[in-house]
Amino acid sequence: MIHKPVMLKECVDLLATKDDGTYFDGTAGFGGHSTEILKRISSKGQLIATDKDQTAFQYCRNKFAADKRYSADLGVSSFQLDNVEAGFTFREDSSLDLRMNKQEGFSASEFLNEASQENIAKVLFEFGEEKNSRAIAKKIIELRLKEKISRTFQLKKIVENLTPERFITKSLARVFQALRIYVNDELGELTEFLDKSVNLLNKNGRIAVLTFHSLEDRIVKEKFKYESLSCICPPGTPICICSKKQKLKLITSKPVVPAESEIENNRRARSAKLRAAERI
The missing domain is CATH 3.40.50.150 (Vaccinia Virus protein VP39)
Known part of the structure; x- marks a missing residue:
């Protein structure tokens, strides 16, 4: 391992x-x-x-x-992403599940077999930033009319048939990532975690968050920025009426990113961003 x-x-x-x-x-x-x-x-x-x-x-x-x-x-660890039985990888044929906890929620297979074409395209575009989301969603609907979509290779074949060869791996990564984020409600759970953790921190306690996706980083960035402000009144307001209290001090004004040497040794580190803040 x-x-x-x-x-x-x-x-x-x-x-x-x-x-x-x-x-x-x-x-x-x-x-x-x-x-x-x-x-x-x-x-x-x-x-x-x-x-x-x-x-x-x-x-x-x-x-x-x-x-x-x-x-x-x-x-998600590298082991989880590469583990065939966990159903996260598109490199091997396995059950199309993608849930972290198999006892909660619905699987990616259930979503793809039941959701509308519009909703599937929306998930692939918003959570995976997949430009070909509409075409992929259309082919998913066409396939499920013939057979149940339950295996990773069924989805993989759809993406491969619609994508130029040199972009296949990136498109597959975006599609599977989008479905994983959606079925696990990763962005919703991140937002809830940030809300609760800021309030639970002791004075001078720190929070450090490592993200691997632009949507995740945006949520962390905006939350830290909001909690570092002492006033959110509109510009030009003569006196503060918002009652906003500053809770955090930013430790990282810009995200910390991996060194080139780390990226060379671990390609999955290339999209990582680290932000930290301190309770005041």
């Missing part, structure tokens, strides 16, 4: 500022960032970690079972 945590040092440098602090890892994955955080904290520190993916959750629970500073309490 090989998983390379992205921007490991940068993330933990921004987050772990007190060796006796309490830290939360919201996407434990296979313990890359958790391991580094545990190296930085003392016996008085504590790390609480969680993950929607049950395989990753149980892995970390077992890995850190002997460490009393670690508590496992119920994104």
Whole structure:
């Protein structure tokens, strides 16, 4: 099992500022960032970690079972993306599921077999920024009239038939990403997480968020910016009437991105952006 945590040092440098602090890892994955955080904290520190993916959750629970500073309490790692049984990869034929937690919500297969052509195209365009979304959606509707769409290769074939050869891999990545984000409500959960975490932070406590998609980064950027403002009254308002209170101080005015050397060693790091803020 090989998983390379992205921007490991940068993330933990921004987050772990007190060796006796309490830290939360919201996407434990296979313990890359958790391991580094545990190296930085003392016996008085504590790390609480969680993950929607049950395989990753149980892995970390077992890995850190002997460490009393670690508590496992119920994104996506490289292992999850490449695991055929998890249904995330288009490189092997598998069940078209894409859910992190197979016990929750609906699968990608159910969505593609039941949604309207317009809604399918909308998901592929908004969450995957796939320019060929309408044509792909049309072919999905045509195929499901003949047979149930339940396998990754059925969807893969549709995309391949509509895409120039040199763009196939990128289009496949965008389509599968869009469906994964949608069926897991990743953007909605990110928004909820940010709302709750800002209010739970102690004074001088920090939050660091690593994103891999422009839509995710936009949500984090806008939330951090909003919470760093002390007034949101329209320009020219003589006195403040909004009652807005500043909650955060920006630690990163611009997102931190991976070094070229890291991207060379881990291609999945190339789209990563890291933002951090501190509670005031």
